[in-house]
Amino acid sequence: MSGSGASGRRGSGAGRHIAMSSLIAGLLFLFTTAPAGADAYPRSIPTGSAAVELVRNFWDLVASQQGTDADRPASQAIPPAAEGTPPVDLSDLSDPVDVENRLTTALAPKDGAMRVTVPGGTARRGSFIVGSAEALEGDLLVVQGDADVYGRLNGNLVTVEGDVIVHPGALVSGDILALGGEVRDMGGEIGGEVRALRSSTVFAPAAAVAPAEAGALTVVGRRLAGVLGVFLTLAALGFGLVMFGRPNLEVVSDTVSHSFGRAFVTGLLGQILVIPTFGMLIVGLILSVAGILLLPFAVAVYGLLVVVAALGGFLAVAHAMGETYTRRRMAMGLVIGSPNSYRYLVVGLGALAVLWLAWSMFGWVPVAGTLIGVAAFLVTWLLATAGFGAALLSRAGIRENFAGRLIPPEALTDEYLWATPQFGVPAGRRPGGRTPTRGL
Amino acid sequence: MRGVALAILALVLGTGNAVAQSMRAFSTFRQLHGETRLQADLHYLAGGLRVAPGRANELYRMDASYDEERYRPTSDFNAAAGAVDLGLEPAGNGGLRVLSRRQLRQDANVAFSPAVDLDLDITLGAVDADLELGGLSLSALTIQAGASQAVVRFSQPNRSRCRSATITTGAAELTVLGLGNSRCDRIDFEGGMGKVTLDFGGTWSSSSRAEIKMAVGELTLRLPRRAGVRLTLDRFLASFDPAGLVRSGHAFQSPGYDRAERKLDIDLTTAVGGVRIEWADERGVVDALP
Numbered sequence: 013m014s015g016s017g018a019s020g021r022r023g024s025g026a027g028r029h030i031a032m033s034s035l036i037a038g039l040l041f042l043f044t045t046a047p048a049g050a051d052a053y054p055r056s057i058p059t060g061s062a063a064v065e066l067v068r069n070f071w072d073l074v075a076s077q078q079g080t081d082a083d084r085p086a087s088q089a090i091p092p093a094a095e096g097t098p099p100v101d102l103s104d105l106s107d108p109v110d111v112e113n114r115l116t117t118a119l120a121p122k123d124g125a126m127r128v129t130v131p132g133g134t135a136r137r138g139s140f141i142v143g144s145a146e147a148l149e150g151d152l153l154v155v156q157g158d159a160d161v162y163g164r165l166n167g168n169l170v171t172v173e174g175d176v177i178v179h180p181g182a183l184v185s186g187d188i189l190a191l192g193g194e195v196r197d198m199g200g201e202i203g204g205e206v207r208a209l210r211s212s213t214v215f216a217p218a219a220a221v222a223p224a225e226a227g228a229l230t231v232v233g234r235r236l237a238g239v240l241g242v243f244l245t246l247a248a249l250g251f252g253l254v255m256f257g258r259p260n261l262e263v264v265s266d267t268v269s270h271s272f273g274r275a276f277v278t279g280l281l282g283q284i285l286v287i288p289t290f291g292m293l294i295v296g297l298i299l300s301v302a303g304i305l306l307l308p309f310a311v312a313v314y315g316l317l318v319v320v321a322a323l324g325g326f327l328a329v330a331h332a333m334g335e336t337y338t339r340r341r342m343a344m345g346l347v348i349g350s351p352n353s354y355r356y357l358v359v360g361l362g363a364l365a366v367l368w369l370a371w372s373m374f375g376w377v378p379v380a381g382t383l384i385g386v387a388a389f390l391v392t393w394l395l396a397t398a399g400f401g402a403a404l405l406s407r408a409g410i411r412e413n414f415a416g417r418l419i420p421p422e423a424l425t426d427e428y429l430w431a432t433p434q435f436g437v438p439a440g441r442r443p444g445g446r447t448p449t450r451g452l
Numbered sequence: 453m454r455g456v457a458l459a460i461l462a463l464v465l466g467t468g469n470a471v472a473q474s475m476r477a478f479s480t481f482r483q484l485h486g487e488t489r490l491q492a493d494l495h496y497l498a499g500g501l502r503v504a505p506g507r508a509n510e511l512y513r514m515d516a517s518y519d520e521e522r523y524r525p526t527s528d529f530n531a532a533a534g535a536v537d538l539g540l541e542p543a544g545n546g547g548l549r550v551l552s553r554r555q556l557r558q559d560a561n562v563a564f565s566p567a568v569d570l571d572l573d574i575t576l577g578a579v580d581a582d583l584e585l586g587g588l589s590l591s592a593l594t595i596q597a598g599a600s601q602a603v604v605r606f607s608q609p610n611r612s613r614c615r616s617a618t619i620t621t622g623a624a625e626l627t628v629l630g631l632g633n634s635r636c637d638r639i640d641f642e643g644g645m646g647k648v649t650l651d652f653g654g655t656w657s658s659s660s661r662a663e664i665k666m667a668v669g670e671l672t673l674r675l676p677r678r679a680g681v682r683l684t685l686d687r688f689l690a691s692f693d694p695a696g697l698v699r700s701g702h703a704f705q706s707p708g709y710d711r712a713e714r715k716l717d718i719d720l721t722t723a724v725g726g727v728r729i730e731w732a733d734e735r736g737v738v739d740a741l742p
Contacts, residue, residue: 106528108478109520109543194479202483205529210477301689304668304724 084157084174087138092129093118099129102151102168105187108207112191115172116214119155128153133167139174144181151186156215158193161200168204172214178202228376235372243365250327250357258353260409264328265335265356267402271414276394279325279401290314321408325399328409330360337363367391475558476520480527480538481513487534489569489591495526495539497577499558505587506563514538516560523558538562539575564588569612576600586610586633593617593636597624606630609655613637621646630654632676637661645669652676652716653732659715666690666722673718674730674738680712681705684719691726 093099100118105111118128128135133151139158142148146163151170158174161182168186169176175193178184182200192212253261268275297303297310334356342348348355367388375381405414490511494503499518506513516525524543529536540558564570569591574583576597585593586608592615595604599622607630614636619628623645631639632654639662641650648666651674659679664671675681675696682705683697697704709715720727732738 107524108527109524197483203485205482205527206480207525207527208479210479304689 085138087136087140087157090135090137090153090155091125091127092135093127094122097122097127097129099131100153101131102133102153102170103131105168105170105189105205105207108189108191108209111170111189112209112212112214115153115170115191119172119214126155142182173212231376232373235375236369239365239368239372243361243368246327246330247358247361249323250330250361251354253324253327254353254357257409260406261324261328261331261353263406263409263412264325264399264402265331266412267406267414268325268329268332268398269336271402271405272398274414275401275405276398277401278404279397279399282321282400282404283397286318321403322396322400324408325401325403326396327357327399328402329395329399330364331356332360333363334359334361364392364395474520475517478516478518478525479514480525482511482529482536484509484511484565484567487511487568489534489571490564491533491535491571492564492573493535493537493539494562494572494574495537495541496560496575496579496581497523497540497542499540499560499579501560501562501576501579501581502584503562503564503574503581504584505566508565508567510563511565511568512536512538513563514560516540516558518558518560566611576602586630590614590617590634590636593619593634595619597621597626599623601625602627604628606633606654609633609657610635613658616640621648624648627651631662632656632679639663641665643667643669643671648672649674651732652679652681656714656716660717662716662718664718664720664722666720666725666727668724670726670728671720671722672728672730673720674732675706676716677731677733678714680709680715682709682715682717684717685727686719686721687727688722689724690722693727693729695729696731697729 097118100114102111119126126137130151130153132149133153134148135153135155137155137157139160140152140154141160142152142163142165144162148163148165149167151167152159152165154169154171154174156173157171159169159171159176160179161169161177161184162179164183164185166185168188169184170189171191171193173192174190176188176190176195178188178195178197178200180199183203184200185203187204188195188202188206190208191214192209194208194210195206197206293310293314294307297307303310331353337359338348338351338356342351367384371381371384371388375385402414403409406412492512514525514527518525518540520543522543523540526537526539526541540560564572566588569589571592572585572588572590573594574596576595577600578598579600579602581597581600581602581604583595583602583604584607585604586606588610589612590610591612595602595618597620602621602624604619604627610633612635614634616638617631617634617636618640619626619642621641621643624643625647626643627649628641629649629651631650631652634654635657637658637660639660641648641662641664643664643666645668647670649672650662650664652662653674653676656676656679664673673683681697682700682703683694684703685692694704697706700709706712730738
């Protein structure tokens with residue numbers, strides 16, 4: 013037993029040795045022959061067409077094994093369409109998508125039966141063979157089956173959900189189009205062009221062709237998420253602005269509060285003039301020749317300034333709304349926890365979001381939803397325009413001309429008001445060096 | 453509160469793939485039936501494109517994967533004129549889809565028979581193109597590239613003599629390699645903005661003339677060591693280092709220009725940017741000096 017076991021082990025070891033030797037020999041063969049094979053292939057073709065061909069042949073093999081005729085209808089002639097139904101002309105296959113659309117309409121079952129007329133040609137359902145001794149005249153349509161051509165076809169050939177196989181010695185005088193299949197040229201002669209759309213929508217269910225409309229709940233959910241996302245982003249940007257540019261934000265905000273009409277008109281003009289000004293800037297730089305080098309920089313800076321003015325202005329409007337609301341509540345005697353710019357922004361953005369949230373919730377309602385959407389858009393545009401104008405008027409919060417800050421800070425103290433005449437000649441000598449400039 | 457947050461998160465994640473792009477595979481080819489010449493117009497507006505010599509028994513072939521909502525394939529052969537229109541033309545909404553880079557990708561491989569004289573006209577939009585034209589029998593070449601990134605190669609000598617190669621670019625990054633192999637009598641290049649490399653390397657079998665106009669951008673001229681080169685330069689705000697060229701009257705030329713069997717005359721006009729000179733031998737080895 014032990015002897016036989018040893019010999020068995022020796023035998024298996026020898027077997028492994030032989031297997032290893034075979035493997036190594038095989039690998040050596042591959043390494044030595046592969047470069048020769050690679051060299052034999054023209055190096056000028058970088059498309060990897062050999063690999064593509066290999067993969068294509070592989071899938072052809074898979075398809076030929078998988079696609080059995082058992083899944084397909086038996087070979088039969090398709091009866092001609094009823095009187096008055098337009099025929100399907102297959103004489104021009106240059107636009108495969110158009111042919112597909114025409115066939116989709118023509119092949120739709122009518123009264124449970126498929127009927128189609130190919131002028132001067134043949135229409136078949138299921139796989140169809142043109143025998144080597146046969147000569148078929150006119151265009152040939154094969155639906156839900158392969159077309160095997162061994163003989164002659166004097167015309168065009170179209171398959172729907174099937175392949176075209178042109179065997180050696182076969183002749184197709186015209187064009188070939190495979191919709192939802194492919195054309196395999198096995199060595200036959202094809203007089204015209206060959207086209208293939210790998211997938212076909214001819215027999216696709218209508219629901220799959222036209223994407224299903226989302227339900228009201230989905231629409232509401234999407235809109236809510238969108239509105240929340242936008243306003244959360246605005247809040248984050250606003251907090252950044254408060255943190256790093258509070259004085260400027262407050263000046264723009266005050267400009268909106270104290271000169272709303274002027275800010276709106278300025279914003280409107282600004283919107284109209286944004287594009288022409290940009291054009292003039294570009295033309296000016298090009299004409300100045302040396303300025304051409306500054307073009308990319310100027311374009312980037314201009315775009316950035318417009319975005320900052322629009323966005324900053326909108327946030328300033330939200331700030332102004334929140335501030336007004338908070339101060340009114342405080343004036344009514346309510347205790348507000350922390351009446352600062354962060355709070356003003358949140359309150360203002362929240363107020364602006366209300367209309368959009370309403371649109372999110374009820375936008376799907378006929379008429380009313382549209383009205384809410386239009387109202388939300390108009391209000392937002394109105395306020396954004398005013399904000400943009402305020403940003404322009406105040407030069408991004410640098411100038412206080414229209415911010416309602418004409419009275420110097422010293423003038424607000426009781427001592428000053430008590431000691432300084434407010435009217436008459438002495439009033440001209442009031443302290444304070446922040447006398448604003450006039451005009452824009 | 454946590455539930456609301458989760459619901460919002462689910463909504464945001466759930467709506468991310470709401471819009472799907474449907475790609476379709478399209479193939480077309482035509483067998484070679486004794487044709488000796490072909491006029492090919494290739495229009496390709498977006499995606500990746502490869503052009504290369506194809507099989508000897510096929511006049512042309514195109515395998516494409518395209519966005520059916522925005523494009524439709526074109527393949528129309530006119531037997532009387534010996535001309536074919538290939539490519540993808542806009543349909544439906546047209547234009548570019550800006551959802552994600554992966555979804556944008558259309559691809560096409562186009563091949564032409566090396567056995568027929570080919571008059572090739574290529575129009576590119578926003579395309580990432582690799583055009584291997586070496587080994588074809590080009591009789592004329594026209595390339596118009598918009599906002600493309602394109603490499604045009606002549607890795608092998610052109611199999612027939614080429615009347616002209618005309619290349620026009622908008623805001624593109626273009627590299628043309630091995631123009632010496634193109635065997636074109638005349639090479640015209642007109643560039644708007646961008647970065648352009650024109651490599652005149654390869655096997656020069658005859659003299660040639662090139663007219664190059666570059667508006668704004670960086671232009672690299674890779675000149676052949678084996679041929680005599682004469683460069684006439686008209687520049688405005690462009691830097692130029694004549695590396696290896698010597699001034700002769702109003703032009704610059706390589707030291708052995710007058711004795712050279714094959715000559716390359718270049719008229720270069722450039723406005724803003726820089727012109728860089730490099731030298732290449734037949735094997736493509738590049739150096740700053742000749």
